[in-house]
Amino acid sequence: MTVLGIAGAVRSGQRSARSVVDEYLGAIAEGDDEIHAFNLVAAEQARARADEIDSTVAEGRDPGPLAGVPVALKDNLCTRGVPTTCSSRILEGWVPPYDATVVGRLHGAGAVMVGKTNMDEFAMGSSTENSAFGPTRNPCDTSRVPGGSSGGSAAAVAAGFAPVALGSDTGGSIRQPAALCGVVGVKPTYGLVSRYGLVAFASSLDQIGPFTTTVADAAAVLDVISGPDPRDSTSIGDSQPPVSATLDNGVDGLRVGVLAELSGDGISPDVAARVRAAVSALQSAGARVAEASAPAAVYGLSAYYLIAPAEASSNLARYDGVRYGLRVDGASTPDMNTASRSAGFGDEVKRRIMIGTYALSAGYYDAYYGKAQRVRTLIIDDFASVWDQFDLVVSPTSPTTAFSLGERTADPMAMYMSDVCTVPVNLTGQAAMSVPYGVGDDGLPVGVQILAPALGEPIMFRAAAVLEASR
Amino acid sequence: MGAEAQSIPGLGAPADTEWETVVGLEVHAELATETKLFSASPNRFGGDPNTHIDPVSLGLPGSLPVLNQKAVELAIRVGLALNCRIQPSVFARKNYFYPDMPKDFQISQYDQPINVDGWLELPTGRRIGIERAHIEEDTGKTVHIGGGGRIHEAGYSLVDYNRAGVPLVEIVGHPELRSATEARQYVAELRSILVAVGASDGKMEEGSLRVDCNVSVRPAGSDRLGTRCEIKNVNSLRSLGRAIDYESRRQIDLLTSGQPIEQQTRHWNEDDGRTHALRSKEEDHDYRYFPEPDLLPLDPSPQWVEQIRQELPPLPRDRRLRLAEAAPSADAAHIALAVERSLDELAVAAIGQGGVPERVMTHIVHNLADGPGELTPQALASLVGMEDKGQLTATQAKRVLAVLVDRGGSPQEAAQKLGFEAMESVELESLVDGLVADHPDEWSRFCDGDAKLTGFFVGQAMKATQGRADGKAVTQLLNSRRG
Numbered sequence: 001m002t003v004l005g006i007a008g009a010v011r012s013g014q015r016s017a018r019s020v021v022d023e024y025l026g027a028i029a030e031g032d033d034e035i036h037a038f039n040l041v042a043a044e045q046a047r048a049r050a051d052e053i054d055s056t057v058a059e060g061r062d063p064g065p066l067a068g069v070p071v072a073l074k075d076n077l078c079t080r081g082v083p084t085t086c087s088s089r090i091l092e093g094w095v096p097p098y099d100a101t102v103v104g105r106l107h108g109a110g111a112v113m114v115g116k117t118n119m120d121e122f123a124m125g126s127s128t129e130n131s132a133f134g135p136t137r138n139p140c141d142t143s144r145v146p147g148g149s150s151g152g153s154a155a156a157v158a159a160g161f162a163p164v165a166l167g168s169d170t171g172g173s174i175r176q177p178a179a180l181c182g183v184v185g186v187k188p189t190y191g192l193v194s195r196y197g198l199v200a201f202a203s204s205l206d207q208i209g210p211f212t213t214t215v216a217d218a219a220a221v222l223d224v225i226s227g228p229d230p231r232d233s234t235s236i237g238d239s240q241p242p243v244s245a246t247l248d249n250g251v252d253g254l255r256v257g258v259l260a261e262l263s264g265d266g267i268s269p270d271v272a273a274r275v276r277a278a279v280s281a282l283q284s285a286g287a288r289v290a291e292a293s294a295p296a297a298v299y300g301l302s303a304y305y306l307i308a309p310a311e312a313s314s315n316l317a318r319y320d321g322v323r324y325g326l327r328v329d330g331a332s333t334p335d336m337n338t339a340s341r342s343a344g345f346g347d348e349v350k351r352r353i354m355i356g357t358y359a360l361s362a363g364y365y366d367a368y369y370g371k372a373q374r375v376r377t378l379i380i381d382d383f384a385s386v387w388d389q390f391d392l393v394v395s396p397t398s399p400t401t402a403f404s405l406g407e408r409t410a411d412p413m414a415m416y417m418s419d420v421c422t423v424p425v426n427l428t429g430q431a432a433m434s435v436p437y438g439v440g441d442d443g444l445p446v447g448v449q450i451l452a453p454a455l456g457e458p459i460m461f462r463a464a465a466v467l468e469a470s471r
Numbered sequence: 472m473g474a475e476a477q478s479i480p481g482l483g484a485p486a487d488t489e490w491e492t493v494v495g496l497e498v499h500a501e502l503a504t505e506t507k508l509f510s511a512s513p514n515r516f517g518g519d520p521n522t523h524i525d526p527v528s529l530g531l532p533g534s535l536p537v538l539n540q541k542a543v544e545l546a547i548r549v550g551l552a553l554n555c556r557i558q559p560s561v562f563a564r565k566n567y568f569y570p571d572m573p574k575d576f577q578i579s580q581y582d583q584p585i586n587v588d589g590w591l592e593l594p595t596g597r598r599i600g601i602e603r604a605h606i607e608e609d610t611g612k613t614v615h616i617g618g619g620g621r622i623h624e625a626g627y628s629l630v631d632y633n634r635a636g637v638p639l640v641e642i643v644g645h646p647e648l649r650s651a652t653e654a655r656q657y658v659a660e661l662r663s664i665l666v667a668v669g670a671s672d673g674k675m676e677e678g679s680l681r682v683d684c685n686v687s688v689r690p691a692g693s694d695r696l697g698t699r700c701e702i703k704n705v706n707s708l709r710s711l712g713r714a715i716d717y718e719s720r721r722q723i724d725l726l727t728s729g730q731p732i733e734q735q736t737r738h739w740n741e742d743d744g745r746t747h748a749l750r751s752k753e754e755d756h757d758y759r760y761f762p763e764p765d766l767l768p769l770d771p772s773p774q775w776v777e778q779i780r781q782e783l784p785p786l787p788r789d790r791r792l793r794l795a796e797a798a799p800s801a802d803a804a805h806i807a808l809a810v811e812r813s814l815d816e817l818a819v820a821a822i823g824q825g826g827v828p829e830r831v832m833t834h835i836v837h838n839l840a841d842g843p844g845e846l847t848p849q850a851l852a853s854l855v856g857m858e859d860k861g862q863l864t865a866t867q868a869k870r871v872l873a874v875l876v877d878r879g880g881s882p883q884e885a886a887q888k889l890g891f892e893a894m895e896s897v898e899l900e901s902l903v904d905g906l907v908a909d910h911p912d913e914w915s916r917f918c919d920g921d922a923k924l925t926g927f928f929v930g931q932a933m934k935a936t937q938g939r940a941d942g943k944a945v946t947q948l949l950n951s952r953r954g
Contacts, residue, residue, distance in 0.1 A: 078533040091532070098526050100533060199532040204764035232535050233766050311764055314564050317575035318530050322630065333570055333628070360566070360759035369761060 003069050003163045003217035007110070010053065010068030017053035017068030021046050021112050024070040028114065028161045036136050037146075037156040039075045039085055041115040046070065049112045056110075064110030066224055071106055072156040072165035075116040076123055077208070078197040079103055082113075086199050087131035088121045090319045090344025092326045100197020101232070102166060102208050102225045109224045114162055117152030121346045122316065123173055123201040125149050126418035129409055130348045137405070140182055140444055144402035147177030147418070150211070154181040157211045164221050165211045170201050171304050172397075172422025174209045175434035179397035179447020182436045184218045184464070185211050187422075189454045190429035191236040193222075194229030200315040202308035203234075205426040215435065215464040219243040222457070236455070243461045251285045251466050254391045254459065257292025259451070262395035262421045270440035271396045278437045278448040279394055281470035282463060292393050294382035299375045300424035305416060306359045306372035307427070312349075313356030319344060351412065376427045383428050387453040392463055396421050397434040397447035421449060430454045435464045437471060490726075491691045492719040494654045494684055495646030495699075498661055499639050500671040501609065501679040502545045508608045508638035509536030509578065516677050520631035528636035530573030535765050538562075542638035543585070546606045547771060547779050548668040549640050550586030552786055553601045559770040560585040560605070562763040567756045571611035571630050579607035579641075581760040585769060591644070591664070592788050593656045594807045600645035609637040640670065646685060646696060651715040655708050658682055663787040663811055675707055682711055686718040688726065697722070698732040702746055704739045714739040718746050790815045798828035805836045814839055820848030821855070830855035838872050845879030846872070854882040864941045867891040891939065899932075899940060903948040906931050918953050925949065 001020070009015040025043050032038055056063040073079065076086045078096035080103075085091045099107070106113070120130035128136040128151025136151040138144040139159035146155040150167025154177035157165050167174040169187035178185025186209040193208045200206060210221040223242040229235040258279055263272065283289045321327035321340030328343045330336035345353070359368035386393060398418060408415040425432040431454065434447035448467060452460035504514050510527035526534040550557050563581035584605035590598045611634055617626030642661065648654045662673040662680055673680050682705050687697035702718055705711045722732050736755075737746040785793075787810050794806050794815045809815045809832070818835045822828050831851060839846075854871060857863045863871060863886060874885040906928055907914050917924035928949055932940040 076533075078531075084532070086532075094532070096526075096531065096533065098531075098533075196535050197533040200765075202764075231537060233537050234764075310761060314566050314576050314759070314761070317566060317568065318532070318573065320568060320570070320575055322570045323529065323573065324531075334568065337568055357759065360761055362757045362759075365759075365761075 001163055002214050003066065003212060003220055004214075006069050006163060007065060007067050007220075010057065010110075011063060013057055015068070017050035017057075017063075017110075017112060018047065020068050021050040021070055021114065024114060024160075024162055027159070031159055032161060034137065034142060035139055035155050035159050035161075036134060037117055037152045037159060037161055038072070038115040039087060039118050039133055039152070040083060042082055042113060045082070046112050046114045053110055053112065064108060065220065066106065067110035069111045069164060070114045070162045071111045072115055072117050072153055072162040073103065073113055074119055074150050074153050074165070074167045076119060076168055076199040076201075077103055077116075077166060078199065079113065079116065082116065084116065084199065085133075086122045087119045087133055088344065088346070088349070089132045090326050090341070091324075092344070094324045096197075098197065101194035101229045103197060105225050106166075111164075111224075115156075117150070117156055117165060117167075119152055120149035120173075121349050122199070122312070123149040123168055123170055123206075124312070124348050124352055126172070126176060126415050127403070127405075127408065128152060128177070129405065130346055132346055135405060138181055138402045138444075141402065143404055144444065145180070145405055145407075147180035147398065147402065149173040149177075150185075151177045153211050154178050154183055154185065157181070157183045157213060163212065164217060166208055166225070167211055168198055168201070168206055168208050169422075169426065170205045170207075170308060171426050172419045174211065175422050175432060175447065175449060176398045176418060178211055178434040179436070179445065179449075180402040182445030182447075183211050183213055184215055184433065184435055184468075185209065185447075186218050186222060186433040187425060187431065188222060188226060188457060189236070189431045190426075191234050192226045192240065192431075192455070192457070194227075194232040194235045196229055196231040200311075202311040203315060204311060205304075205308055207426070209433075215461060215468045216244065216247055218433070218464075219247055219461050240455060241458060243457050246458045247461055247465050249462050251282055251287040251463050254282075254287045254463070255389065256282050256287040256289045256463070257386060257390035257393040258289065259297070259386075259393045259395045260291050260293045261295065261297040262424075266399050266417065266420065267396055268400045268440065270442075271398070271400060271446050274438050274440070274446040275394065275396050275448055278435075278467055281467060282394070285466045285470070287463075290390075292386050292390050294379065294386050294424070296375060296378035296382045297424045300379055300427055301416065301420050303372040303375040303379070304419070304423040304427060305355070306368050307376065309352040309356030310359045310369045310372075311356070313353045313360065316345075316349065316353055348412075379424055380428045383424075383430065383453075391452075391459055392456070393451040395449045395451065397449040398422075401440040401442055401444035401446060425451055431457050431460050433460060433464055435467045437467060489691055490688050490719070490723050491693070492650055492715065493646050493687045493689060493696060493699075494648035494650075494715055496644045496648065496654060496657060496685070497683040498642045498644070498658065499609075499681040499683075500549070500642065500665050500673070502542050502638040502640055503669065503671050504539055504541045504545065504638055506539060506541075507636035508539050508542050508606070509636055512636065514637050515633075516679070518633050520629070521633065523633040524635070528573065529632055530635075536578060536763075538766060538769070539638060542606060543769065543771065544779060545638075545668075545670040546585055546604070546640045547776060548783060549642070549665065549670045550589065550604050551776075551780050551783055552664045552668045552670075553586065553589035553591055553604060553642065555586035555589030555601060555604055557586060557771060557776050559583065559768060561768050562606075562766045563760045564763050566759045569610065570628065571613045571632070571635070573611065573632060573635050577608060577610065578763055578766070580605035585771075591657065591660060593653065593660060594791065594803065595656065597653070599647045599657055602643045602645055604640050604642040607639050607641055609634050609639050611635040646687070646699075651712040651719075654684065654715055655712050658708060658711060659811070660787065667784055667787055669784075678706075681706075684711065684715060686715055686722070687732070688719050688722045698734050700732070700734065700746070701736045702739050703736060703749065706741070710739060710741055713744060714746060717744060721746065787811070794819055797822040798832050800829060801832045805832055809835045812840070812842070814843060817843050817846070817848055817851065821851040824849055824852040826852035826855045827859055830858055834868075834872060838869055839876070841876075844876035846875045847879065850875050850880070850882055857882055857886065861941045861944050862886075863891055864938065866938050899944055900948060902932060902935060902940070903928075903945060903952065906935075907952060917949065
């Protein structure tokens with residue numbers, strides 16, 4: 001079932017929200033032991049909420065555009081009264097006293113939260129293997145990873161546990177798992193969706209977005225969760241036109257670039273072939289295609305792996321055992337801080353905190369953090385030139401299809417390379433999404449990434465709809 | 472050197488003329504906003520622990536700061552009052568672990584503060600440079616339970632986050648103060664300015680004004696700065712003076728005995744009157760400052776800054792100048808006191824309405840310490856006019872003034888109600904003649920030039936009239952009769 005199909009049926013009274021929710025909860029109960037998409041399933045709460053929606057419909061009131069739509073939330077989105085763990089031991093026992101802005105907006109639109117999804121701890125990873133609660137498996141092939149860090153959300157949608165899930169994307173954490181699981185995943189323009197209530201990994205890069213099975217569903221959900229929020233100073237102050245309204249406008253006459261820097265070395269040939277096929281499809285639909293170039297983009301991964309850990313080292317300082325979450329006692333307060341953090345954080349989180357702390361240290365700041373920020377500026381400038389010539393740019397989302405569980409865990413650099421195509425967009429703040437476009441030689445899904453300038457979502461979704469229709 | 476410093480055992484003889492004390496102050500002032508710097512919790516002193524809190528001021532996961540525009544306006548007022556340049560600024564994170572800091576970083580301003588390059592003029596006329604005055608958030612408070620409240624002996628600690636996120640402006644002065652006295656003048660003047668512009672209540676005892684002082688010494692005449700020590704926990708103007716005197720004495724003694732000064736942070740202990748080493752430079756934090764990604768750069772429009780400038784009330788310095796103009800013979804200290812007590816406007820107005828400046832200032836300085844109450848400038852001017860004409864004695868005037876402060880009205884009315892009708896001069900003359908006749912011995916001693924006897928006769932006159940007689944008029948009559 002699609003988001004729009006469910007909402008339509010519930011709004012018109014054809015189906016009860018309760019029956020929809022029960023059906024999805026049944027699927028989770030049957031399949032999630034194997035997949036482990038969820039850290040927590042809020043079955044009782046979901047049923048109660050579905051009954052409320054049904055009462056609203058019965059009373060003839062508007063139940064909202066997403067009435068009765070089950071939604072899975074990445075476990076770094078704060079949910080009032082429901083534990084939010086970031087798949088980390090350090091948040092053990094913490095129950096947020098407030099809802100993230102996006103959670104409130106989904107609730108207000110009539111959606112029903114069915115559970116919190118697994119992730120790499122604090123969103124640090126590309127395979128969801130860095131979860132303190134065990135990995136998530138890819139529903140397309142359970143010996144493979146679902147990608148990460150929003151692997152639980154991607155897997156939940158791919159497995160049919162929910163028609164929509166929200167994730168967060170700091171360096172590709174929505175798009176890469178969407179590609180690996182064969183679903184649609186959107187990283188909106190930085191500031192389009194409020195971050196209030198998203199547990200921060202890297203504040204200048206984090207952005208919340210949806211996973212769905214169709215492009216139209218993603219547009220409908222984005223239209224609900226986006227928009228100005230006075231609680232987030234970085235949220236864009238002006239309301240944007242709904243993406244759904246122009247979904248079917250096609251790509252005739254649009255200028256589409258194929259990004260040279262993300263098409264060559266390191267891209268698996270079967271993935272590259274699918275991207276070429278997508279480009280042809282856009283061309284057939286009337287787009288004018290040419291090669292585009294953003295030379296500094298090749299340094300994106302290096303800059304990203306300094307900026308993101310630097311911000312993370314500061315964002316994660318508050319997990320000190322004083323106020324909430326895990327506390328391991330020590331002889332003094334600093335000893336208690338150290339003991340709590342040593343026990344509470346996993347290896348990858350510790351690695352990034354150390355890298356980030358180092359990058360910001362006196363005497364190293366200019367060489368690492370400062371230089372990375374200068375590279376970021378260069379990439380922004382390069383893309384500004386690209387947008388002078390193109391409306392959209394196309395690239396692979398991930399260099400490969402889903403890899404096997406355990407394949408890259410021993411080699412952080414190999415794991416980091418999974419993000420090579422996705423991180424430049426987080427550094428520039430512009431919009432991007434991944435659309436499933438066939439399979440690779442191994443029969444596993446391949447995602448095509450569409451990049452648009454800041455607030456270019458309407459055009460980006462038009463191209464995504466064309467690709468979806470041409471599959 | 473102050474007397475207190477010299478009295479401490481084990482310290483050598485002072486050598487003031489050979490050494491110069493150099494002081495630079497960092498003053499934290501809490502801004503008088505309704506709500507916190509980044510959230511809607513109340514900015515209020517006291518309250519039950521952890522009642523003025525919310526997800527943002529507790530730094531809960533997922534919470535984000537939103538800048539309080541009122542705090543920015545107050546900070547700009549401070550900048551303008553300190554003659555600073557207001558510039559585009561950036562918030563930064565200052566990272567260090569401390570339990571009373573909810574996020575384990577403090578949002579502050581680092582290399583791009585909002586106010587830079589200003590100055591403050593001491594009442595003596597000397598200008599002290601202000602390096603910067605930036606905005607930052609306050610921390611919570613840790614209470615150590617057991618072990619007499621000292622952290623190292625405490626059984627456990629409790630944290631109150633009511634103060635966490637309260638807006639502060641940190642005013643960093645150049646090391647241009649040259650004594651404990653100047654440092655006290657600087658803080659007193661700064662406090663007057665902060666209160667005058669409505670930026671802060673300036674209460675040191677409630678911690679809304681906190682002073683860290685950097686002290687160093689150098690041979691008199693040298694233009695190089697010595698190694699400095701930073702002194703924390705100075706909670707009153709008096710402690711500030713004592714701490715600086717003690718610390719400069721300590722440093723001079725080290726240097727004169729050939730020992731080096733170690734750059735340290737030191738803690739002022741009010742009880743033993745000494746500073747104690749807290750940590751050395753090597754133990755200082757690496758704060759790993761970087762721009763706060765959750766906040767946009769702060770770039771106040773020139774129009775807004777100009778509007779704030781237009782709305783600034785007169786500053787203490789200007790008010791002192793105005794009062795000095797109105798009362799040219801008044802003592803500078805009295806002028807400063809009048810301004811500090813916000814009595815200057817009343818004084819200027821009363822003088823403007825014909826009040827004799829000297830008499831007006833006497834009441835301002837001595838009789839209005841608790842504020843002017845219902846007293847109007849017109850009433851004050853009339854009151855001193857009555858005194859001047861001998862219609863009221865100083866003692867009577869003081870009592871009339873108390874009534875005017877309490878209930879308002881005119882001094883004539885109040886004097887009448889109190890039964891203070893001025894003695895006619897004929898009545899006073901016959902009284903003096905009677906006293907001379909009744910006390911021949913005292914009179915002859917007075918005529919021989921014993922000035923003490925003036926007091927005797929005035930006292931007798933007062934006694935006879937229950938205070939209605941004007942002492943000055945009595946003296947004049949005595950002198951005229953002596954011939």
